Amino acid sequence: MSFELVSNNYGKSAVRLLRVTRDGQQHDVKDISVDIQFEGDFEAVHTVGDNSRVLPTDTMKNTVYALAARQPVGEIEEFAQRLVEHFLDHNRQVSQVKLGISERLWSRIPVDKKLHPTAFVSGGDERRTACVTGTRAGIAISAGIDDLLVLRTAGSAFDGYTKDSYTTLSETRDRIFATIVKADWLYETRETNFGSCWRTIRGALLESFAAHPSESVQHTLYAMAKSAIERCKEIREIWLSMPNKHHLPFDLSRFGMENRNEVFVPTDEPYGLISATVRRA
Amino acid sequence: MSFELVSNNYGKSAVRLLRVTRDGQQHDVKDISVDIQFEGDFEAVHTVGDNSRVLPTDTMKNTVYALAARQPVGEIEEFAQRLVEHFLDHNRQVSQVKLGISERLWSRIPVDKKLHPTAFVSGGDERRTACVTGTRAGIAISAGIDDLLVLRTAGSAFDGYTKDSYTTLSETRDRIFATIVKADWLYETRETNFGSCWRTIRGALLESFAAHPSESVQHTLYAMAKSAIERCKEIREIWLSMPNKHHLPFDLSRFGMENRNEVFVPTDEPYGLISATVRRA
């Protein structure tokens, strides 16, 4: 029996870095986790245990810290590009480098109504993300948002749907709509103000989530995607994934009471999961 | 061989509730998780399987939703009191009810520079907590904060400590100080503006964390505790727990480079863990 190595990847994941930049009394922090994946000519490492072309994942990790020391990280899309270029330049056997970065967000602590120059409080679970994929032919830059938890209490309906013999859900014109937005978009060009774009798209997603007259998660997801593309000309396409974090009205009728759409049970499981990709036509 | 039931507890944990309150176009949400524990005369349920005095934990759960429907939750310390009183009043066999509440925090989404009346974004991992313990003799009300993640990049030292043959840590006058504050305090009286106290204490903890010239985690923890007690006269005692979320300077010297206190490896394990209780004398 003979075998074929169809595809292979290797790299280092969860390389965590805090980079401090000092501008006089004012400090900035960049708090990131980096994932690196190589593809390339690694047949022999698998088939005969020949490591001569393998750059150790430990060296990949060291490289992250070394490049972070040479200059401030800057926007994560830029740091990812520098890492991709370094790895491609120094490793002829590598055909593709994929560099993912997830950034934890920090806010300055207010002290006496002024933002403190060197003390920070966590921005929560939300992450800013970027992914740069580089080959000998060129690079692709995408960015996104992870774990942006939002909830609205008005203007969300779900009715008029297909019923079959197993359908028991009640139709409603007024439900809780809660989701954890995950977004990924592709930049059209490397000459982009990545930070500004990210904030614009985040704002567009939040505002349209809040204000859209919602007939379903799909309906609002599509409106959010359109809004992001409309406001940020540097992107043409966005993917959104939005789990439906169900909040079930608690049945008070068993106690002779009425639930005036006020008392809900938040649930984690099971959950609806809706995703789509929308593109400027 | 004979046996003694030394102590026993039972109850329902993780009863999750979202309570919506509507004031015209403006909605408010209270998003809580409730833990209930009973102590009392439950010997027979253990020893002979006699359930006649057992209020099912399912009923405890239902009671949370029923009382949340009767009136808005209000401050979590108040809702916990109403639940404790209900359970003590209706269950003669119960000697103690312990009612813990953990509140997830939400902020309004800004749309066109105004806060949206019915749409919210998560306040992150941080939780506001309360614990009310009621017996036939009276009640005790404590409150706190969970998972308040903070970090500072200046004014934090650790030196002058004991060395022994296994000590390898370098002394420093300038290190990263990051921690996840957990706080619990006891109220002196039931007649308290609990929401206002909570915000005052949170502000005191954040500000003293940011500004204190720190010789150690213990040193700053003590300053934070003092600041909380000074600013909120309704409390006499506070317990703080502060893990040291170590950020290790990355050793760049192996590459012939210097780490100008700029490049750090955030680590989760192992971690220092410091806690103390401070009281107004």
Next chain:
Amino acid sequence: MSFELVSNNYGKSAVRLLRVTRDGQQHDVKDISVDIQFEGDFEAVHTVGDNSRVLPTDTMKNTVYALAARQPVGEIEEFAQRLVEHFLDHNRQVSQVKLGISERLWSRIPVDKKLHPTAFVSGGDERRTACVTGTRAGIAISAGIDDLLVLRTAGSAFDGYTKDSYTTLSETRDRIFATIVKADWLYETRETNFGSCWRTIRGALLESFAAHPSESVQHTLYAMAKSAIERCKEIREIWLSMPNKHHLPFDLSRFGMENRNEVFVPTDEPYGLISATVRRA
């Protein structure tokens, strides 16, 4: 500006089910979590909020329980097929149904050296998985293993690799090799004894992990993949993902002591991540 819905998916995730089957005094349990995803003609739900073709995800959930009631679950690949066929048969607007199942494993508790007929202890984090994708043209059946944590203390080397200016890793002929195996394979035919195949492949993976003279994670991963394909003729292709759960030798030389390859620090972050697909040629 006009927009295009490039792709879309929706469904219910984490539908948890425990199905008990009784054969006289002997009970069996099947403990699964089901993920369902539909693709199809759902343009209007996104663009104009028309839900008329949407089968609610709540109905998908109900269907899982209804079909589990009609007959025992059996092998998860078979239950997934029944669900896929049901959804395709009853929903003309759907072009593809993807049905993932993750099975938690239970062992019987031994009592007086016999396996108890109705009491079980958890098999740990490991999961048996299956994924059936059905379209109007046919179905594809894959299966796998998740979270199979293994460790070996001998016969694992890593040396002879590429060095650059950031390489500091020491070469070794004797290291700890620990990983969490994730596997997915595609069945060639629907006429398969899925349970028997799964156990055969699991055994092949474990045995070759244990016994392979390892020059790298890649080297052993390839040997494991070959062994699985060799032993199970019903599969032609397998994908393996194996994070390198690094165990770092602790540096005792600072205390004037020697580490005789006995004292290690297990770490979760960062971790190497190696994956590949191998196919019978």
Next chain:
Amino acid sequence: MSFELVSNNYGKSAVRLLRVTRDGQQHDVKDISVDIQFEGDFEAVHTVGDNSRVLPTDTMKNTVYALAARQPVGEIEEFAQRLVEHFLDHNRQVSQVKLGISERLWSRIPVDKKLHPTAFVSGGDERRTACVTGTRAGIAISAGIDDLLVLRTAGSAFDGYTKDSYTTLSETRDRIFATIVKADWLYETRETNFGSCWRTIRGALLESFAAHPSESVQHTLYAMAKSAIERCKEIREIWLSMPNKHHLPFDLSRFGMENRNEVFVPTDEPYGLISATVRRA
């Protein structure tokens, strides 16, 4: 305003260690996580930032590895004792050392029906635990089990309980009983075969969980506690905590079907939580 330091603790948590012991071709592994907490004369570190009496938590961590290098870990209760004694001997300012250890369990991988001498598969989430508390007056040794997940499908009832206006639970003589056992017991003497005791108590807990005719979680918890004390004479007292991992019968009547106690929804939240301490009288 003056302040009092009521109590204080500090130490290192989550010190992870893999210790390999080699006996010819046969290797053994001990995989533990260590938590250390000191109490003592640390007033000045808090009040004036005087670190002169502080042994760094980093040194505590190093000590774990150093002592693990001097001799094999052995039973975790013994390793904890050695660490406690070391810390008390070398730190006059310390009044109490609390040393907790949590052990991950590994089984040998079977290869050709024989257990492999150097390859292991995870024993799952279950942990063996120990806690040794030492003061100038003496030491106390406790041990336990964490995260032992079990389930039974027969012989478990819950009826005859108190009903009030919020009670909706149906009485049953046949329900699923699933729990995650957490146990802690105190040893009467230091001269104990800790490994043998642990296995005896674990067996007693599992067997009585499986076989006890259960009227409630409390009822079975008590039977399990009695069984442990009966079988292991070295302990006098045991604490058990058993969350009720509810499995709700799915309501099939809405589809005109009957649930013959076969189809259940496993739930994580909310959960009952039952704990008690039982002592030999």
